Amino acid sequence: xxxxxxxxxDLSLAAVLILLLAWVSWRLRLGVERRVLVAAxxxxxxxxLIGLVLKVLFAQSxxxxxxxxxxxxLAVAGWEVMQRQRRRYRGPxxxxxxxVSMFLSSFGVTFxxxxxxxxxxxxxxxxxxxxxxxxxxxxxxxxxxIALDNLTRHAWEARARIEARLLAGADWGExxxxxxxxxxxxxxxxxxNSMASAGLVSLPxxxxxxxxxxxxxxxxxxxxxxxMFLIAGGTGLGSIFAVWAGSRRLFDDRQRxxxxxxxARPRGG
Amino acid sequence: MDGxxxxxxxxxxxxxxxxxxGTGERVFLSGxxxxxxxxxxxxIADLDPHRGEVWLDDxxxxxxxxxxxxRRVGLLPAESAWWGESVGEHxxxxxxxLDEWLSALGFGPEVLDWSVARLSTGERQRLALLRLLAxxxxxxxxxxxxxxxxxxxxxxxxxxxxxxxxAHHTPVLWVSHDPAxxxxxxxxxxxxxxxRLEPEDIDPS
Numbered sequence: 001x002x003x004x005x006x007x008x009x010d011l012s013l014a015a016v017l018i019l020l021l022a023w024v025s026w027r028l029r030l031g032v033e034r035r036v037l038v039a040a041x042x043x044x045x046x047x048x049l050i051g052l053v054l055k056v057l058f059a060q061s062x063x064x065x066x067x068x069x070x071x072x073x074l075a076v077a078g079w080e081v082m083q084r085q086r087r088r089y090r091g092p093x094x095x096x097x098x099x100v101s102m103f104l105s106s107f108g109v110t111f112x113x114x115x116x117x118x119x120x121x122x123x124x125x126x127x128x129x130x131x132x133x134x135x136x137x138x139x140x141x142x143x144x145x146i147a148l149d150n151l152t153r154h155a156w157e158a159r160a161r162i163e164a165r166l167l168a169g170a171d172w173g174e175x176x177x178x179x180x181x182x183x184x185x186x187x188x189x190x191x192x193n194s195m196a197s198a199g200l201v202s203l204p205x206x207x208x209x210x211x212x213x214x215x216x217x218x219x220x221x222x223x224x225x226x227x228m229f230l231i232a233g234g235t236g237l238g239s240i241f242a243v244w245a246g247s248r249r250l251f252d253d254r255q256r257x258x259x260x261x262x263x264a265r266p267r268g269g
Numbered sequence: 270m271d272g273x274x275x276x277x278x279x280x281x282x283x284x285x286x287x288x289x290x291g292t293g294e295r296v297f298l299s300g301x302x303x304x305x306x307x308x309x310x311x312x313i314a315d316l317d318p319h320r321g322e323v324w325l326d327d328x329x330x331x332x333x334x335x336x337x338x339x340r341r342v343g344l345l346p347a348e349s350a351w352w353g354e355s356v357g358e359h360x361x362x363x364x365x366x367l368d369e370w371l372s373a374l375g376f377g378p379e380v381l382d383w384s385v386a387r388l389s390t391g392e393r394q395r396l397a398l399l400r401l402l403a404x405x406x407x408x409x410x411x412x413x414x415x416x417x418x419x420x421x422x423x424x425x426x427x428x429x430x431x432x433x434x435x436a437h438h439t440p441v442l443w444v445s446h447d448p449a450x451x452x453x454x455x456x457x458x459x460x461x462x463x464x465r466l467e468p469e470d471i472d473p474s
Contacts, residue, residue, distance in 0.1 A: 164350040255336065
Protein backbone atom coordinates (compact mmCIF):
# COMPACT_ATOMS: atom_id res chain seq x y z
CA UNK A 1 0.00 0.00 0.00
CA UNK A 2 1.48 3.31 -1.03
CA UNK A 3 0.78 6.69 0.40
CA UNK A 4 -1.71 8.67 -1.68
CA UNK A 5 -0.40 12.20 -1.77
CA UNK A 6 -2.89 14.94 -0.90
CA UNK A 7 -2.97 17.77 -3.42
CA UNK A 8 -3.98 21.36 -2.63
CA UNK A 9 -7.20 20.59 -4.51
CA ASP A 10 -8.02 17.74 -2.11
CA LEU A 11 -7.54 20.07 0.84
CA SER A 12 -9.69 22.75 -0.81
CA LEU A 13 -12.51 20.22 -1.04
CA ALA A 14 -12.17 19.54 2.70
CA ALA A 15 -12.11 23.29 3.31
CA VAL A 16 -15.60 23.48 1.79
CA LEU A 17 -16.78 21.78 5.00
CA ILE A 18 -15.33 24.68 7.01
CA LEU A 19 -17.02 27.23 4.75
CA LEU A 20 -20.28 25.31 5.13
CA LEU A 21 -19.91 25.37 8.91
CA ALA A 22 -19.24 29.11 8.86
CA TRP A 23 -22.28 29.66 6.65
CA VAL A 24 -24.50 27.63 9.03
CA SER A 25 -23.14 29.60 11.95
CA TRP A 26 -24.03 32.84 10.16
CA ARG A 27 -27.53 31.62 9.20
CA LEU A 28 -28.32 30.36 12.71
CA ARG A 29 -26.74 33.49 14.24
CA LEU A 30 -24.41 31.39 16.38
CA GLY A 31 -21.85 34.18 16.12
CA VAL A 32 -18.85 31.84 15.82
CA GLU A 33 -18.35 32.02 12.03
CA ARG A 34 -15.43 34.43 12.36
CA ARG A 35 -13.76 32.26 14.97
CA VAL A 36 -14.28 29.10 12.90
CA LEU A 37 -12.61 30.70 9.88
CA VAL A 38 -9.72 32.21 11.85
CA ALA A 39 -9.09 28.94 13.70
CA ALA A 40 -9.16 26.93 10.47
CA UNK A 41 -6.78 29.36 8.81
CA UNK A 42 -4.48 29.27 11.83
CA UNK A 43 -4.38 25.48 11.88
CA UNK A 44 -3.57 25.41 8.14
CA UNK A 45 -0.76 27.95 8.48
CA UNK A 46 0.67 26.51 11.71
CA UNK A 47 0.68 22.95 10.47
CA UNK A 48 2.24 23.92 7.10
CA LEU A 49 4.94 25.85 8.93
CA ILE A 50 5.72 22.99 11.31
CA GLY A 51 5.82 20.71 8.27
CA LEU A 52 8.47 22.97 6.76
CA VAL A 53 10.39 23.14 10.05
CA LEU A 54 10.31 19.36 10.40
CA LYS A 55 11.47 18.95 6.80
CA VAL A 56 14.56 21.02 7.58
CA LEU A 57 15.07 19.29 10.93
CA PHE A 58 14.78 15.80 9.49
CA ALA A 59 17.34 16.64 6.83
CA GLN A 60 19.87 17.85 9.40
CA SER A 61 19.36 15.67 12.52
CA UNK A 62 21.40 18.15 14.52
CA UNK A 63 20.81 18.65 18.24
CA UNK A 64 21.55 22.37 18.03
CA UNK A 65 18.54 22.78 15.71
CA UNK A 66 16.25 20.33 17.52
CA UNK A 67 16.79 21.78 21.00
CA UNK A 68 15.39 25.25 20.20
CA UNK A 69 12.31 23.70 18.56
CA UNK A 70 11.74 21.50 21.62
CA UNK A 71 12.13 24.51 23.93
CA UNK A 72 9.64 26.57 21.91
CA UNK A 73 7.17 23.69 22.22
CA LEU A 74 7.73 23.63 26.00
CA ALA A 75 7.41 27.41 26.28
CA VAL A 76 4.08 27.44 24.45
CA ALA A 77 2.78 24.51 26.53
CA GLY A 78 3.79 26.33 29.73
CA TRP A 79 1.93 29.42 28.57
CA GLU A 80 -1.13 27.33 27.77
CA VAL A 81 -1.14 25.73 31.24
CA MET A 82 -0.98 29.19 32.82
CA GLN A 83 -3.81 30.51 30.64
CA ARG A 84 -6.08 27.72 31.79
CA GLN A 85 -5.76 28.57 35.51
CA ARG A 86 -8.67 30.43 37.03
CA ARG A 87 -6.55 31.33 40.06
CA ARG A 88 -2.94 31.74 39.06
CA TYR A 89 0.11 31.90 41.25
CA ARG A 90 1.56 35.38 41.44
CA GLY A 91 4.99 36.07 40.03
CA PRO A 92 7.19 33.57 38.17
CA UNK A 93 5.46 30.64 39.90
CA UNK A 94 2.40 31.10 37.71
CA UNK A 95 4.44 30.05 34.69
CA UNK A 96 7.19 28.09 36.40
CA UNK A 97 5.27 25.33 38.18
CA UNK A 98 3.57 24.14 34.98
CA UNK A 99 6.62 24.56 32.74
CA VAL A 100 9.03 22.78 35.10
CA SER A 101 6.57 19.93 35.67
CA MET A 102 6.14 19.45 31.94
CA PHE A 103 9.86 19.67 31.33
CA LEU A 104 10.59 16.98 33.93
CA SER A 105 7.82 14.64 32.87
CA SER A 106 7.67 15.06 29.06
CA PHE A 107 11.37 15.45 28.37
CA GLY A 108 12.28 12.76 30.89
CA VAL A 109 9.80 10.19 29.56
CA THR A 110 10.64 11.01 25.93
CA PHE A 111 14.35 10.55 26.59
CA UNK A 112 13.79 7.23 28.34
CA UNK A 113 11.53 6.02 25.54
CA UNK A 114 14.04 6.97 22.84
CA UNK A 115 17.05 5.41 24.55
CA UNK A 116 15.61 2.41 26.42
CA UNK A 117 12.42 1.41 24.60
CA UNK A 118 12.73 2.31 20.94
CA UNK A 119 16.52 2.40 20.90
CA UNK A 120 16.94 5.18 18.35
CA UNK A 121 20.48 6.02 17.34
CA UNK A 122 21.34 8.82 17.81
CA UNK A 123 18.63 9.27 20.46
CA UNK A 124 17.74 12.74 19.19
CA UNK A 125 16.82 11.59 15.70
CA UNK A 126 14.06 14.13 14.97
CA UNK A 127 11.66 11.75 13.16
CA UNK A 128 11.15 10.06 16.53
CA UNK A 129 11.94 12.82 19.02
CA UNK A 130 9.68 15.62 17.78
CA UNK A 131 6.44 13.61 17.34
CA UNK A 132 6.95 11.77 20.64
CA UNK A 133 7.68 14.98 22.49
CA UNK A 134 4.67 16.61 20.86
CA UNK A 135 2.34 13.81 21.93
CA UNK A 136 3.71 13.88 25.47
CA UNK A 137 3.68 17.65 25.85
CA UNK A 138 0.15 17.92 24.50
CA UNK A 139 -1.18 15.33 26.92
CA UNK A 140 0.81 16.22 30.03
CA UNK A 141 -0.21 19.81 29.37
CA UNK A 142 -3.86 18.81 29.68
CA UNK A 143 -3.31 16.76 32.81
CA UNK A 144 -1.17 19.35 34.55
CA UNK A 145 -3.48 22.22 33.65
CA ILE A 146 -6.51 20.36 35.03
CA ALA A 147 -4.67 19.20 38.16
CA LEU A 148 -3.30 22.66 39.01
CA ASP A 149 -6.60 24.39 38.36
CA ASN A 150 -8.32 21.85 40.57
CA LEU A 151 -5.74 22.33 43.33
CA THR A 152 -5.95 26.12 43.52
CA ARG A 153 -9.72 26.29 43.18
CA HIS A 154 -10.36 23.72 45.89
CA ALA A 155 -7.71 25.15 48.20
CA TRP A 156 -9.51 28.47 47.88
CA GLU A 157 -12.89 26.94 48.66
CA ALA A 158 -11.61 24.73 51.48
CA ARG A 159 -9.76 27.54 53.25
CA ALA A 160 -11.72 27.21 56.52
CA ARG A 161 -11.27 23.42 56.60
CA ILE A 162 -7.55 23.62 55.84
CA GLU A 163 -7.02 26.22 58.54
CA ALA A 164 -9.08 24.17 61.00
CA ARG A 165 -6.66 21.28 60.47
CA LEU A 166 -3.67 23.59 60.91
CA LEU A 167 -5.18 24.85 64.17
CA ALA A 168 -5.58 21.26 65.32
CA GLY A 169 -1.83 20.85 64.93
CA ALA A 170 -1.64 19.26 61.48
CA ASP A 171 1.34 20.06 59.26
CA TRP A 172 0.77 21.60 55.85
CA GLY A 173 0.82 18.28 54.02
CA GLU A 174 -1.92 16.76 56.18
CA UNK A 175 -3.95 19.96 56.10
CA UNK A 176 -4.14 20.06 52.29
CA UNK A 177 -3.87 16.28 51.75
CA UNK A 178 -7.44 15.67 50.63
CA UNK A 179 -7.41 18.63 48.22
CA UNK A 180 -4.09 17.45 46.82
CA UNK A 181 -5.22 13.86 46.23
CA UNK A 182 -8.37 15.09 44.48
CA UNK A 183 -6.30 17.38 42.24
CA UNK A 184 -3.95 14.58 41.16
CA UNK A 185 -6.90 12.28 40.51
CA UNK A 186 -8.55 14.91 38.31
CA UNK A 187 -5.37 15.28 36.25
CA UNK A 188 -5.21 11.53 35.63
CA UNK A 189 -8.85 10.91 34.72
CA UNK A 190 -8.60 11.99 31.03
CA UNK A 191 -5.70 9.67 30.16
CA UNK A 192 -7.22 6.78 32.13
CA ASN A 193 -10.45 7.24 30.19
CA SER A 194 -8.72 7.42 26.84
CA MET A 195 -6.66 4.31 27.61
CA ALA A 196 -9.85 2.47 28.57
CA SER A 197 -11.74 3.42 25.42
CA ALA A 198 -8.84 3.27 22.96
CA GLY A 199 -9.60 1.12 19.98
CA LEU A 200 -13.23 0.51 20.99
CA VAL A 201 -14.69 3.96 20.59
CA SER A 202 -11.96 5.92 18.90
CA LEU A 203 -8.83 5.16 17.00
CA PRO A 204 -6.21 7.42 18.56
CA UNK A 205 -4.86 10.12 16.25
CA UNK A 206 -1.37 8.76 15.96
CA UNK A 207 -2.47 5.27 15.01
CA UNK A 208 -4.91 6.71 12.48
CA UNK A 209 -2.08 8.71 10.95
CA UNK A 210 0.22 5.71 10.74
CA UNK A 211 -2.40 3.51 9.18
CA UNK A 212 -3.30 6.19 6.63
CA UNK A 213 0.39 6.60 5.88
CA UNK A 214 0.63 2.93 5.06
CA UNK A 215 2.00 1.23 8.18
CA UNK A 216 0.79 -2.29 8.93
CA UNK A 217 -2.08 -1.99 11.46
CA UNK A 218 -0.45 -4.27 14.05
CA UNK A 219 2.73 -2.22 13.92
CA UNK A 220 0.69 0.95 14.34
CA UNK A 221 -1.19 -0.60 17.27
CA UNK A 222 2.06 -1.47 19.03
CA UNK A 223 3.31 2.08 18.65
CA UNK A 224 -0.01 3.40 19.92
CA UNK A 225 0.20 1.18 23.00
CA UNK A 226 3.69 2.47 23.67
CA UNK A 227 2.52 6.07 23.28
CA MET A 228 -0.45 5.51 25.60
CA PHE A 229 1.78 4.09 28.32
CA LEU A 230 4.29 6.90 27.93
CA ILE A 231 1.54 9.50 28.09
CA ALA A 232 -0.01 7.91 31.17
CA GLY A 233 3.37 7.77 32.91
CA GLY A 234 4.30 11.30 31.89
CA THR A 235 0.94 12.77 32.84
CA GLY A 236 0.97 11.00 36.18
CA LEU A 237 4.48 12.10 37.09
CA GLY A 238 3.90 15.60 35.79
CA SER A 239 0.61 16.05 37.65
CA ILE A 240 2.04 14.70 40.89
CA PHE A 241 5.04 17.00 40.68
CA ALA A 242 2.96 20.05 39.72
CA VAL A 243 0.45 19.47 42.52
CA TRP A 244 3.21 18.85 45.04
CA ALA A 245 5.10 22.01 44.08
CA GLY A 246 1.87 24.00 43.78
CA SER A 247 0.56 22.94 47.18
CA ARG A 248 3.91 23.62 48.82
CA ARG A 249 3.80 27.13 47.38
CA LEU A 250 0.42 27.68 49.08
CA PHE A 251 2.16 27.51 52.47
CA ASP A 252 5.04 29.59 53.81
CA ASP A 253 7.89 28.69 56.14
CA ARG A 254 5.57 28.89 59.18
CA GLN A 255 3.11 26.59 57.40
CA ARG A 256 0.46 29.29 57.05
CA UNK A 257 -2.06 28.92 54.23
CA UNK A 258 -1.10 31.75 51.87
CA UNK A 259 -3.98 32.17 49.44
CA UNK A 260 -2.69 35.70 48.84
CA UNK A 261 -0.10 34.01 46.62
CA UNK A 262 -2.91 33.34 44.16
CA UNK A 263 -4.78 35.91 42.14
CA ALA A 264 -8.19 35.67 40.60
CA ARG A 265 -8.33 35.69 36.83
CA PRO A 266 -8.69 39.32 35.70
CA ARG A 267 -11.75 38.62 33.56
CA GLY A 268 -14.52 36.04 33.81
CA GLY A 269 -14.70 32.72 32.03
CA MET B 270 7.00 34.54 83.19
CA ASP B 271 4.32 31.88 82.77
CA GLY B 272 1.20 32.42 80.73
CA UNK B 273 0.77 34.00 77.33
CA UNK B 274 2.86 37.04 76.39
CA UNK B 275 2.53 39.02 73.17
CA UNK B 276 5.10 41.59 72.09
CA UNK B 277 5.00 44.00 69.17
CA UNK B 278 2.37 42.01 67.34
CA UNK B 279 1.03 43.82 64.30
CA UNK B 280 0.35 44.02 60.62
CA UNK B 281 -0.92 46.69 58.24
CA UNK B 282 -4.27 46.89 60.09
CA UNK B 283 -3.41 46.77 63.78
CA UNK B 284 -0.63 46.94 66.29
CA UNK B 285 2.01 46.91 67.45
CA UNK B 286 0.25 45.22 70.37
CA UNK B 287 1.78 44.19 73.70
CA UNK B 288 -0.24 42.00 76.02
CA UNK B 289 0.35 39.55 78.83
CA UNK B 290 -2.24 37.05 80.04
CA GLY B 291 -1.13 35.34 83.26
CA THR B 292 -1.76 31.68 84.13
CA GLY B 293 -5.41 31.16 84.80
CA GLU B 294 -6.23 34.76 83.90
CA ARG B 295 -9.25 35.64 81.76
CA VAL B 296 -8.79 38.66 79.51
CA PHE B 297 -11.79 39.76 77.46
CA LEU B 298 -11.51 41.62 74.18
CA SER B 299 -14.21 43.72 72.57
CA GLY B 300 -14.53 46.41 69.96
CA UNK B 301 -16.57 47.23 66.88
CA UNK B 302 -16.67 44.55 64.21
CA UNK B 303 -13.76 44.84 61.81
CA UNK B 304 -11.48 46.36 64.48
CA UNK B 305 -9.10 43.41 64.27
CA UNK B 306 -10.06 41.23 67.25
CA UNK B 307 -10.23 38.07 65.20
CA UNK B 308 -7.09 39.03 63.30
CA UNK B 309 -5.24 39.47 66.58
CA UNK B 310 -6.21 35.94 67.66
CA UNK B 311 -5.22 34.58 64.23
CA UNK B 312 -1.87 36.35 64.48
CA ILE B 313 -1.20 34.85 67.90
CA ALA B 314 -1.99 31.39 66.48
CA ASP B 315 0.35 32.23 63.55
CA LEU B 316 -2.21 31.85 60.78
CA ASP B 317 -1.43 35.11 58.96
CA PRO B 318 1.88 36.83 58.17
CA HIS B 319 2.67 39.57 60.72
CA ARG B 320 5.38 41.10 62.90
CA GLY B 321 6.10 40.41 66.54
CA GLU B 322 6.74 37.55 68.93
CA VAL B 323 4.61 35.49 71.30
CA TRP B 324 5.69 33.44 74.31
CA LEU B 325 3.77 30.66 75.99
CA ASP B 326 5.14 29.58 79.36
CA ASP B 327 8.48 31.15 78.40
CA UNK B 328 8.76 29.24 75.13
CA UNK B 329 9.08 31.70 72.23
CA UNK B 330 6.89 30.88 69.26
CA UNK B 331 9.68 31.34 66.72
CA UNK B 332 11.58 28.45 68.31
CA UNK B 333 8.71 25.99 68.03
CA UNK B 334 7.51 24.21 64.88
CA UNK B 335 4.29 25.90 63.72
CA UNK B 336 2.05 22.78 64.11
CA UNK B 337 3.17 22.27 67.71
CA UNK B 338 2.63 25.95 68.50
CA UNK B 339 -0.90 25.91 67.08
CA ARG B 340 -1.80 22.80 69.05
CA ARG B 341 -0.66 24.54 72.24
CA VAL B 342 -2.36 27.92 71.79
CA GLY B 343 -5.83 26.59 71.09
CA LEU B 344 -7.77 28.97 68.85
CA LEU B 345 -11.53 28.54 68.64
CA PRO B 346 -12.63 30.42 65.49
CA ALA B 347 -16.01 32.14 65.39
CA GLU B 348 -17.16 29.65 62.77
CA SER B 349 -15.97 26.10 63.14
CA ALA B 350 -14.95 24.10 60.08
CA TRP B 351 -15.05 20.29 59.91
CA TRP B 352 -13.02 18.22 57.52
CA GLY B 353 -14.29 14.69 58.15
CA GLU B 354 -17.65 12.91 57.98
CA SER B 355 -18.38 12.06 61.59
CA VAL B 356 -17.75 14.05 64.75
CA GLY B 357 -15.50 11.34 66.18
CA GLU B 358 -13.05 11.54 63.25
CA HIS B 359 -12.02 15.01 64.38
CA UNK B 360 -10.87 13.94 67.82
CA UNK B 361 -7.37 12.65 68.59
CA UNK B 362 -7.13 8.93 69.31
CA UNK B 363 -5.94 9.22 72.91
CA UNK B 364 -8.06 11.86 74.51
CA UNK B 365 -8.75 13.30 77.94
CA UNK B 366 -12.03 12.77 79.84
CA LEU B 367 -14.17 12.93 76.75
CA ASP B 368 -17.40 11.46 78.13
CA GLU B 369 -17.28 13.86 81.04
CA TRP B 370 -16.86 16.82 78.72
CA LEU B 371 -19.61 15.57 76.42
CA SER B 372 -22.13 15.42 79.22
CA ALA B 373 -20.97 18.83 80.50
CA LEU B 374 -21.93 20.15 77.06
CA GLY B 375 -25.26 18.29 77.09
CA PHE B 376 -24.34 15.45 74.71
CA GLY B 377 -24.27 11.69 75.10
CA PRO B 378 -21.35 9.56 73.88
CA GLU B 379 -23.32 8.57 70.74
CA VAL B 380 -22.71 12.07 69.31
CA LEU B 381 -19.27 10.90 68.17
CA ASP B 382 -20.94 8.79 65.47
CA TRP B 383 -23.11 11.65 64.24
CA SER B 384 -22.50 13.10 60.82
CA VAL B 385 -21.13 16.63 60.95
CA ALA B 386 -23.40 17.69 58.09
CA ARG B 387 -26.48 17.10 60.27
CA LEU B 388 -25.35 19.19 63.23
CA SER B 389 -27.09 22.49 63.98
CA THR B 390 -25.02 25.67 64.24
CA GLY B 391 -25.20 25.58 68.02
CA GLU B 392 -24.22 21.90 68.19
CA ARG B 393 -21.25 22.58 65.95
CA GLN B 394 -20.15 25.43 68.14
CA ARG B 395 -20.28 23.33 71.31
CA LEU B 396 -18.54 20.38 69.67
CA ALA B 397 -15.87 22.69 68.26
CA LEU B 398 -14.97 23.56 71.85
CA LEU B 399 -14.79 19.87 72.69
CA ARG B 400 -12.52 19.28 69.70
CA LEU B 401 -10.30 22.13 70.81
CA LEU B 402 -9.98 20.95 74.42
CA ALA B 403 -9.21 17.41 73.23
CA UNK B 404 -5.94 18.72 71.74
CA UNK B 405 -4.91 19.75 75.30
CA UNK B 406 -4.15 23.43 74.61
CA UNK B 407 -2.07 25.36 77.13
CA UNK B 408 -3.78 28.63 76.29
CA UNK B 409 -7.25 29.37 74.98
CA UNK B 410 -7.99 31.97 72.32
CA UNK B 411 -11.76 32.10 72.05
CA UNK B 412 -13.53 34.00 69.27
CA UNK B 413 -17.21 34.42 70.17
CA UNK B 414 -17.36 31.04 71.88
CA UNK B 415 -21.02 31.42 72.87
CA UNK B 416 -22.39 33.74 70.17
CA UNK B 417 -25.04 31.40 68.71
CA UNK B 418 -26.09 29.60 71.87
CA UNK B 419 -29.25 29.75 73.96
CA UNK B 420 -28.79 30.66 77.66
CA UNK B 421 -28.67 27.02 78.82
CA UNK B 422 -26.01 25.99 76.34
CA UNK B 423 -24.15 29.22 76.87
CA UNK B 424 -23.90 28.34 80.56
CA UNK B 425 -22.70 24.81 79.69
CA UNK B 426 -19.93 26.17 77.45
CA UNK B 427 -18.86 28.78 79.99
CA UNK B 428 -18.85 26.09 82.66
CA UNK B 429 -16.64 23.72 80.67
CA UNK B 430 -14.19 26.50 79.81
CA UNK B 431 -14.06 27.49 83.49
CA UNK B 432 -13.43 23.88 84.57
CA UNK B 433 -10.63 23.47 82.05
CA UNK B 434 -9.05 26.78 83.00
CA UNK B 435 -9.21 26.00 86.71
CA ALA B 436 -7.78 22.50 86.26
CA HIS B 437 -4.86 23.56 84.01
CA HIS B 438 -4.32 27.22 85.02
CA THR B 439 -4.86 28.11 81.40
CA PRO B 440 -4.54 31.72 80.26
CA VAL B 441 -7.71 32.67 78.37
CA LEU B 442 -8.02 35.44 75.78
CA TRP B 443 -11.69 35.74 74.91
CA VAL B 444 -13.36 37.88 72.25
CA SER B 445 -16.97 38.52 73.25
CA HIS B 446 -19.76 40.82 72.13
CA ASP B 447 -21.73 40.17 75.32
CA PRO B 448 -21.08 42.90 77.93
CA ALA B 449 -22.72 40.87 80.70
CA UNK B 450 -20.45 37.91 79.96
CA UNK B 451 -17.39 40.16 79.97
CA UNK B 452 -18.36 41.63 83.34
CA UNK B 453 -19.26 38.25 84.81
CA UNK B 454 -16.15 36.33 83.79
CA UNK B 455 -13.48 38.86 82.91
CA UNK B 456 -10.48 39.41 85.16
CA UNK B 457 -9.53 42.21 82.78
CA UNK B 458 -11.48 43.78 79.93
CA UNK B 459 -9.77 45.38 76.95
CA UNK B 460 -11.00 46.79 73.70
CA UNK B 461 -9.25 47.44 70.40
CA UNK B 462 -9.46 50.99 69.11
CA UNK B 463 -7.54 52.21 66.06
CA UNK B 464 -5.53 49.04 66.13
CA ARG B 465 -4.43 49.49 69.77
CA LEU B 466 -5.45 47.78 72.99
CA GLU B 467 -6.94 49.92 75.72
CA PRO B 468 -9.01 49.26 78.83
CA GLU B 469 -12.68 48.83 77.99
CA ASP B 470 -14.75 51.92 78.87
CA ILE B 471 -16.55 51.70 82.15
CA ASP B 472 -20.13 50.88 81.30
CA PRO B 473 -22.18 54.08 81.78
CA SER B 474 -25.32 52.21 82.91
